[in-house]
Amino acid sequence: MIRVENLSxxxxxxxxxxxxxxxxxxxxxxxxxxxxxxxxxxxxxxxxLLEKPTSGRIWVEDEEITSKKCNINAVRCKMGxxxxxxxxxxxxxxxxxxxxxxxxxxxxxxxKAEEFGMELLERVGLKDKAYSYPAQLSGGQKQRVAxxxxxxxxxxxxxxxxxxxxxxxEMVGEVLDVMRGxxxxxxxxxxxxxxxxxxxxxxSRILFMCDGIIAEQGVPGKFFTNPENPRxxxxxxxxxxx
Amino acid sequence: MIPLILxxxxxxxxxxxxxxxxWDIWNNLLRGDRPFMLLRGLGISxxxxxxxxxxxxxxxxxxxxxxxxxxxxxxxxxxxxxxxxSVIRGVPLLVQLMIWWFVIVxxxxxxxxxxxxxxxxxxxxxxxxxxxxxxILSVDKGQTEAGRSxxxxxxxxxxxxxxxxxxKNALPALVNDFTILFKDTSVVGFIGMVDMLRAANHITAFTxxxxxxxxxxxxxxxxxxxxxxxxxxxxxxxxxxxDSR
Numbered sequence: 001m002i003r004v005e006n007l008s009x010x011x012x013x014x015x016x017x018x019x020x021x022x023x024x025x026x027x028x029x030x031x032x033x034x035x036x037x038x039x040x041x042x043x044x045x046x047x048x049l050l051e052k053p054t055s056g057r058i059w060v061e062d063e064e065i066t067s068k069k070c071n072i073n074a075v076r077c078k079m080g081x082x083x084x085x086x087x088x089x090x091x092x093x094x095x096x097x098x099x100x101x102x103x104x105x106x107x108x109x110x111x112k113a114e115e116f117g118m119e120l121l122e123r124v125g126l127k128d129k130a131y132s133y134p135a136q137l138s139g140g141q142k143q144r145v146a147x148x149x150x151x152x153x154x155x156x157x158x159x160x161x162x163x164x165x166x167x168x169x170e171m172v173g174e175v176l177d178v179m180r181g182x183x184x185x186x187x188x189x190x191x192x193x194x195x196x197x198x199x200x201x202x203x204s205r206i207l208f209m210c211d212g213i214i215a216e217q218g219v220p221g222k223f224f225t226n227p228e229n230p231r232x233x234x235x236x237x238x239x240x241x242x
Numbered sequence: 243m244i245p246l247i248l249x250x251x252x253x254x255x256x257x258x259x260x261x262x263x264x265w266d267i268w269n270n271l272l273r274g275d276r277p278f279m280l281l282r283g284l285g286i287s288x289x290x291x292x293x294x295x296x297x298x299x300x301x302x303x304x305x306x307x308x309x310x311x312x313x314x315x316x317x318x319x320x321x322x323x324x325x326x327x328s329v330i331r332g333v334p335l336l337v338q339l340m341i342w343w344f345v346i347v348x349x350x351x352x353x354x355x356x357x358x359x360x361x362x363x364x365x366x367x368x369x370x371x372x373x374x375x376x377x378i379l380s381v382d383k384g385q386t387e388a389g390r391s392x393x394x395x396x397x398x399x400x401x402x403x404x405x406x407x408x409x410k411n412a413l414p415a416l417v418n419d420f421t422i423l424f425k426d427t428s429v430v431g432f433i434g435m436v437d438m439l440r441a442a443n444h445i446t447a448f449t450x451x452x453x454x455x456x457x458x459x460x461x462x463x464x465x466x467x468x469x470x471x472x473x474x475x476x477x478x479x480x481x482x483x484x485d486s487r
Contacts, residue, residue: 050387077393087388091406101392104402146388153392 080150297363
């Protein structure tokens with residue numbers, strides 16, 4: 001579904017991603033963990049070209065998005081993205097946030113978009129907040145609206161960039177629940193997170209990224225109990241201690 | 243009936259106004275053509291301010307977009323806008339106005355009002371462009387990323403997501419700039435426009451009284467600007483509804 005070949009990215013002299021080759025299949029729930037500055041977020045943001053790779057090629061559903069001919073807007077319609085800081089549109093209501101993209105990319109007309117939007121809000125448990133502005137919502141509610149906003153485009157792939165890192169601890173659960181629901185429905189997901197229990201329960205494959213490479217990967221069971229790379233062991237130990 | 247009273251007041255002072263302050267008020271503000279001299283002057287100021295501001299917004303918006311863009315094709319245009327802004331900001335408005343009239347136009351037959359509007363528009367464009375630029379830059383980068391990530395084009399992301407927030411952020415400064423522009427119209431007398439201030443000077447020339455005409459001009463300026471600022475604060479509060487700050 002997503003194929004990455006020799007992907008490198010550097011900001012000036014700083015090399016962030018170093019020749020990564022990876023493939024993500026349909027229905028997989030790939031969880032990326034690793035220390036800060038290891039390139040997790042940059043890797044994720046390259047997948048929908050929010051960051052332009054310095055070199056390398058990326059295919060999404062057999063379309064090469066790093067090619068000049070590619071219409072990236074059309075590809076992004078198929079890929080939802082959830083941000084650490086929600087990035088809801090503050091001048092729109094919750095429902096307005098959901099209907100904006102479907103309406104203005106010509107996917108749905110207003111009425112249909114609103115119907116579908118209400119359906120999605122109900123699914124994330126926020127139907128009663130449809131006409132609230134983002135400023136009137138809690139962090140957890142904002143993030144659930146943000147997830148619903150991505151789903152409004154009926155994406156085939158969802159990318160999550162540390163979706164719970166900016167939340168108060170008591171709100172993490174409600175967001176993870178929504179993500180678990182998505183995983184149960186078979187959505188292809190790529191999740192950058194520090195929530196190890198989520199990674200273990202929901203992930204079908206764990207990627208450990210540090211220093212711009214995928215240092216180790218594997219199924220959660222083996223990965224967490226029996227990591228091979230000393231760097232992974234060190235990282236997991238430091239997490240367990242805190 | 244009322245026009246009759248008004249026109250008779252303009253001939254002779256009302257009873258009991260024969261001396262002192264009341265007579266001065268009548269002599270300077272009501273007598274003969276004098277009230278209309280001031281009103282016509284106010285009309286001139288208003289026209290220059292309103293049309294000048296419109297031109298200023300169009301110029302300012304375009305210049306802001308040029309200055310924000312990173313395109314290499316626009317590099318020359320960007321350099322021009324930098325010079326434009328530095329010249330306008332560094333030269334007093336009165337000097338700009340006199341250069342427009344005596345140097346650039348240089349003909350006494352030209353339409354003074356038109357030249358004033360162009361001068362004020364070009365001048366205000368420089369200030370407004372900085373206001374718009376700050377407004378656009380004040381919108382978080384995450385907003386653009388969110389817009390692009392749901393598949394909106396760069397143009398739609400700008401118009402649907404960034405601009406509404408940018409204008410909201412810029413609105414107080416825009417109104418502030420407009421009130422300054424309006425007050426600055428008091429310099430147009432220097433190229434022979436009869437605005438309110440120049441009309442007041444004309445009245446003084448007849449009555450040898452500068453107190454009443456000048457204080458009147460001050461009060462009129464104040465009473466136009468103050469409601470604008472009050473309206474602005476109300477509007478601002480309403481727009482802030484979607485904001486937690």
